[in-house]
Amino acid sequence: MATNEKVRYSDEELKEFRTLIEDKIKKAEIDLELIKGAYANDKNNGTDDTSPTFKAFEEGSDTMSKEANAQLAARQVKFIRDLKNALIRIENKTYGICRVTGKLIAKDRLKLVPHATLSIEAKNMQK
16 A cells, blocks of 8 residues: 655755754854853953952852853754754755654654754654
8 A cells, every 4th residue: 555655855845954954053153152252251350359268269150150161062062063964964865854763753843953863753762
């Protein structure tokens, strides 16, 4: 019995996804630069003459802030890499195909998470 179930997204649909992903990459790269800028920025707010106790707290806070920014930057780099990998899948016309079930990932899911490689069904199987 023949089924009319789509095995891949059309070239037109892939073009739409490419535009969406390219826009997300541009925004993510801008965000990454902002994070790097905040990480590199040495904010000395003129607290050199304040109490040593406060200075110790501030230095601890700076360290925590740098660690948090480093984590944010790493997460952003991974996000950009995943989006670029999605562009490769578009080129290969395999974009939107679940790597577990082999079925198409719902269009709504891909619009929200354009770098997704798992359908909701496959994601739920992981739990």
